[in-house]
Amino acid sequence: MPNQPYDIISIILSTSFTLLIACFIIIFIVIYQKRHQRYIRERQELQTGFQQILLESQLEIQEQTLQTISQEIHDNIGQVLSLAKLNLGTMDTNRPDQLQQKIEDSKSLIGKAIQDLRDISKSLNTDYVSEMGLLQALEYELEMLKKSGGLTATLTTEGAYIKLEGQKELIIFRIVQEVINNIIKHAKANTIRVDLTYAPTRFTISVTDDGTGFDLSPLHAAQNSRFGLGIRNMHKRAQLIGAEFTIASTLGAGTTVSLLLPLAASQTAG
Amino acid sequence: MSKSLLHNITIHLDIIAPLVAFFFAYYRKEKKLGEHVFIVIYLFIQLVLNTGIKVIMHANWGPNIYLYKANCLFSFIVISLYFLQKWKPYITQREWRLIAIGTGIISLLIYIIFTFEQVDAFNSYSYSITALFICTYCILYYYQKLLKPEAAKITHTRSFWFVSGLFLYYAGSFFIFLSFKFLTINDTPNASWVWKFHNLFFVPMCAAFSVGFRCQTNHTI
Numbered sequence: 394m395p396n397q398p399y400d401i402i403s404i405i406l407s408t409s410f411t412l413l414i415a416c417f418i419i420i421f422i423v424i425y426q427k428r429h430q431r432y433i434r435e436r437q438e439l440q441t442g443f444q445q446i447l448l449e450s451q452l453e454i455q456e457q458t459l460q461t462i463s464q465e466i467h468d469n470i471g472q473v474l475s476l477a478k479l480n481l482g483t484m485d486t487n488r489p490d491q492l493q494q495k496i497e498d499s500k501s502l503i504g505k506a507i508q509d510l511r512d513i514s515k516s517l518n519t520d521y522v523s524e525m526g527l528l529q530a531l532e533y534e535l536e537m538l539k540k541s542g543g544l545t546a547t548l549t550t551e552g553a554y555i556k557l558e559g560q561k562e563l564i565i566f567r568i569v570q571e572v573i574n575n576i577i578k579h580a581k582a583n584t585i586r587v588d589l590t591y592a593p594t595r596f597t598i599s600v601t602d603d604g605t606g607f608d609l610s611p612l613h614a615a616q617n618s619r620f621g622l623g624i625r626n627m628h629k630r631a632q633l634i635g636a637e638f639t640i641a642s643t644l645g646a647g648t649t650v651s652l653l654l655p656l657a658a659s660q661t662a663g
Numbered sequence: 664m665s666k667s668l669l670h671n672i673t674i675h676l677d678i679i680a681p682l683v684a685f686f687f688a689y690y691r692k693e694k695k696l697g698e699h700v701f702i703v704i705y706l707f708i709q710l711v712l713n714t715g716i717k718v719i720m721h722a723n724w725g726p727n728i729y730l731y732k733a734n735c736l737f738s739f740i741v742i743s744l745y746f747l748q749k750w751k752p753y754i755t756q757r758e759w760r761l762i763a764i765g766t767g768i769i770s771l772l773i774y775i776i777f778t779f780e781q782v783d784a785f786n787s788y789s790y791s792i793t794a795l796f797i798c799t800y801c802i803l804y805y806y807q808k809l810l811k812p813e814a815a816k817i818t819h820t821r822s823f824w825f826v827s828g829l830f831l832y833y834a835g836s837f838f839i840f841l842s843f844k845f846l847t848i849n850d851t852p853n854a855s856w857v858w859k860f861h862n863l864f865f866v867p868m869c870a871a872f873s874v875g876f877r878c879q880t881n882h883t884i
Binding site for chain 1: 805808809811812813814815816817818827830831834835836837838839842843845846849851853854856857860861864867
């Protein structure tokens with residue numbers, strides 16, 4: 394029986410290999426548990442980091458909001474109310490012909506101040522923006538801009554409107570608000586155009602002005618410079634919601650700020 | 664007497680073990696099966712074909728080699744489908760096309776192997792090829808789990824027990840599959856014992872399957 398040992402060899406080999414596999418499975422369980430602990434730790438760190446960035450952004454937005462309120466009160470409502478006070482202070486009871494006119498003027502000025510306060514409240518109220526939705530909130534914002542005079546504002550939309558997550562819509566709205574504020578303050582523009590494009594896989598919003606434009610190179614050169622701090626913050630906020638923030642500007646020809654947000658399948662379906 | 668009893672049990676382990684696992688599958692804790700339905704189908708194939716093999720052999724109804732071949736082929740298909748279903752969410756359209764081409768090539772190879780083998784001649788090489796493929800699937804599963812260790816306890820998941828059972832059986836039997844043809848060609852007197860010994864590997868596999876079927880809902884992946 395010269396071939397007899399082969400069957401024994403085969404059995405021994407198989408048994409040894411099975412035991413080896415069993416050891417492999419035990420080692421796998423140990424390694425897996427260790428990796429799982431690390432995986433949990435890393436995920437927690439990521440979550441903490443994300444929460445921190447979110448908090449920073451929220452604080453930033455809050456700070457900017459307070460600044461806008463203070464500016465609005467000082468430049469607009471304060472002036473109107475001062476004028477109303479002046480009107481009331483210069484009322485002369487001996488001249489009834491002027492008295493009626495001054496009362497009417499004061500009423501109108503106070504009415505304007507109340508309306509302005511309402512407008513600010515609407516524009517800054519987070520719930521209001523969430524309730525109206527991004528499209529309506531932007532329409533309202535541009536309507537306000539047109540009312541204030543000096544600028545022509547247009548809004549165009551392409552594709553069917555898709556309701557984004559509340560937090561995302563709010564961040565996008567605040568970015569657009571800041572872009573518009575920057576145009577008013579620095580661009581010396583005559584027109585502002587806001588274009589919204591809803592595609593199945595992405596949402597794009599761009600704000601274009603015909604102002605003076607500006608040189609973007611210092612923005613790339615000095616990371617710590619005060620110049621472009623607002624732009625960097627907008628970029629950071631866009632990153633927070635997974636959007637791509639781009640800015641293109643030509644001196645004397647205006648600026649275009651764009652935001653591209655990839656949409657998840659669940660969002661497009663909804 | 665006891666030796667004869669042990670012998671009889673060993674011979675029928677390829678029926679007893681799947682039957683026990685089938686019992687656990689029926690009284691499983693989590694009713695929803697998902698992709699694990701393929702494990703139940705696999706057990707069913709083992710049970711039916713192994714019983715058929717034994718019945719034909721004891722009743723002297725002629726050759727039963729074609730049932731062994733069918734077992735090898737169906738097991739491979741069912742387990743491949745099981746793993747494909749498991750990896751479905753991670754597979755892109757391009758990869759699906761590659762898988763379709765790969766499946767075509769493998770099917771052709773299996774067809775060639777089966778065509779060129781005589782119906783009444785048992786070729787365990789096709790079993791060893793199948794075992795090799797299934798072991799590769801299992802290793803890929805372990806690798807994937809190590810890359811993304813999401814479950815808090817891997818031993819609380821069905822997949823782990825099912826894959827480990829398959830891995831233990833096919834890796835353990837690989838050398839038997841590989842050498843069996845050689846042993847029969849060389850007329851080794853105890854060659855049939857080697858095949859009977861292979862039945863022992865059904866025990867850890869079906870035990871692992873049974874544990875898998877006892878896994879609870881919130882841990883099932």
